[in-house]
Amino acid sequence: MRDINIKAIECFETVARQGSVGAAAIELGVTPSAVSQQIRLLEAQFGVRLFRRERRKLILTHDGDILFQTATHAFGAIRNARSAIIRQRDLRNLILRVSPSFGVRWLGPRIGAFLTANPEWSIRVDATQDFTSFETEIADFDLRYGHGQWAGLSVLGVMHDLVMPMCSPGYRDRLQAISDDPGEQLRHAVLIDSVKTMFRWDLWLALNQVDLPDLIYPMAFDRSSMSLELARQGMGVALDSVNLCLADVQRGDLVPLSLDFPVIDFPAYWMVCPSRHLNRRIVARFADWIAEAAQTHEAEARACLTQLGCRFRQAEPPGAAQ
Structure with missing residues (x-):
């Protein structure tokens, strides 16, 4: 590509499209003599005539027509790419990734x-279990x-999780009819497994020092929303996040299996990105907004559970450094 005179080809393409050196010079913002000089340089480089003059008009030769068709296509593609880049640059767009259940049920x-x-x-919003590879x-x-x-990465705490059976x-009433002992109730319960929860x-x-000698999961889901829905339908007991089903708990569609078991309370939701991304005004604005929304939600959830008679037990998230 180093032996191709892009400036000369641009002058040639403009002359061929406009039909005259003068009109091309006006479009390019140069003198007619400068345009003519570039055409002569290009003809010398290619070793062919690109134009012939007939009755004061410039007519493309066969070789000139081949070059013009190619150059027009190439410059058109470049102009389209430039326009797309500018539109993308000017578009005020925020892109985030979130786990599916949290995205649907909370966010x-x-x-x-x-x-x-x-506005x-x-x-x-990309709802996926996969974390972003910010380098690629x-x-x-x-x-x-x-x-x-x-x-x-910069890691900003957003919200604690509140987990209980x-x-x-x-379904709770049927288990309580079997025994008053919550441990014994669990031995007769169908345990719904949320495989992505911590x-x-x-x-x-x-x-909780509960011994189940035969721990089996007849139902296992990689989406908390599915586990919670099956529990709501009376199909078993789900061990999952109150944050994802607070409305169900408030309505009484989902209830704690037993008040003897405390709600596990641990930091679990985070806003994660390279530190440089926090310099974007909209990212910083979103961080402030979600912190406030999460604080309001968490206070509402704790108040609801307290009213039901639940206790809370602080815990470290599994896998966190001690």
Whole structure:
């Protein structure tokens, strides 16, 4: 490519498109003699005539027509790419990634308030369990569920998780008819496994000193929303996040299996990104907004659970440094 005179080809393409040296000079903002000089240089380089003059008009030769068709296509593609880049640069866009259940059940009902407060911005939400590779993917930040330790990234705490065994009122009543002992109730319960939660049944049972000799999961889901829905339908007991089903708990569609078991309370939701991303005004604005929304929600959830008679037990998230 180093032996191709791009400036001369631009002059040639403009002359061929405009039909005259004078019109091309006006478009390019140079003198007609400068345009003519570039055409002569290009003809000398290619060793062919690109134009012939007929009755004071410039007519493309066969070789000139071949070059013109190619140059027109190439410059058109470049202009289109430039326009696309400029549009993308000027577009006020916020891109974030969030786990599916948290995105649908918690963020989804609230994100409209953020958009209403920031109408000049558009937002794209990718709901996936996979974390963003910020070196190779385009995203402003992740809302992550986890232990809060990701090397090389800025990690802002968003919200604690509140985890307890939950089921439908009817299912709880059937278990209570079997025994007054909550441990014995669990031995007769169908345990619904949320495989992506940090406090799964085996860890929770050990923490609460409940021995189940035959721990099996007839139902296991990688989406908390599915586990909670099955529990709401009376299909078993789900050990999952109150944050994802607070409305169900407030309505009484889901209830604590037993008040003898405290609510596990631990930091679990984080806003994660390279530190440089926090310099974007919209990212900093979102961080402030979600912190306030999470604080309001968490206070509401704790008040609801306290009113039900629940106790809270502070815990470190599994995998966090002690």
